[in-house]
Amino acid sequence: MTRRIVAVTAGLSQPSSTRLLTDQLTAAVTAQVSARGEAATVEVIEVRELATDLAHLMTTGMASARLDAARELVSSADGLVLVTPVFSASYSGLFKMFVDALSPDALTGMPVIVAATAGTPRHSLVLDFAMRPLLTYLRAVVMPTGVFAATEDFGGGEAGSGLASRVRRAASELAALVVAESGAVAGFAEDEQDREPVRPDRSSGVGLGSVTPFEQLLAGHRG
Template sequence: MKYVVVSAGLSVPSSTRLLADRLAAATVKDTSAEVEVFELRDLAEDISHNFTNGFPAPALAGALGAVAAADGLIVVTPVFSASYSGLFKSFFDVLDQDALTGKPVLIAATGGSARHSLVLEHALRPLFAYLRAVVIPTAVYAASEDWGATGLAERIERAAEELSSLTAVERTRPPEPEAFSNVLPFENQLAALRAAK
């Protein structure tokens, strides 16, 4: 089992990375699951070059491949102008459009005020729904005043439990039989009719 964390924090240290680390630790506790973290600020130049030349540099290609291969994803962005950061959106813009299909995703964000908490519902959840990911019900927002206050730890635990439960279900689900496996292609039906004449 492997989880990939995408953190779009810009500063060092970053409250966005701190939230990402806490979510990852809660998700994999008492398991042997692996976690790989990508800091988007380290990939910013590669992301912008990908837009202009159409090819990811090796570091960006590694991050995109890891995201596509992950069993579950934890994504955390700071809030800028009442939405996710441009760097966060740009990373998912260069990701293959089918890479997240059916993939469990935990969405989270950080901001200076609790007034921005709806960014999870009006920006992040629709973005990942568009990418056909399976977004877990509990999203986590951490405002400046949430650090050290009651409630944040409980939200982190609940979201982590939902993500780990969903990834466990996805890994144990048997493959679905191919739809219409008993239906003959039209060419075969036509050939059979001609042979019968």
């Protein structure tokens, strides 16, 4: 069976250390899934390419076809890799805009690796004090190992080997969930006909019908 891994990378430049870390993580996840006897495909969403679409959604409530495609891709994944640069000691505004654009049910039961890049190791707590609470609120299953990479981690040597170890460990944790049960508990959440684990009930939020304009909702209000 082929598992779909989707990576969301919120780097602002090209090339960027955020995309570099994303590629390292997806390569490691693919290798770990293969080591467990299954195949994996990887699709990458560059959030900076959706910046205008996200701003339009936030100000008008209308999503573009390109943004809807990204939202559907995320909710249909077997596992996610989320990577953001750090600004002002937290995830980037662009990263948060993309997460805000997702349906509240898009990540239910989704295995997720959280990762971040910054110029200094002092920002490493962003994983546990910003990203992990955000994903937990959305009912995602966040891997125990988060991956933080400072500029010095990409230079090789002892720092680089430490990053490689963290990448492998996080990838192994994600692959174990994605391959084994896709988040289900063995023997409890299976379809009796095909014996495949039942996926958590997720919704992309796309195609749910027309939205009544706020002005129309308030048309009869005299307060």
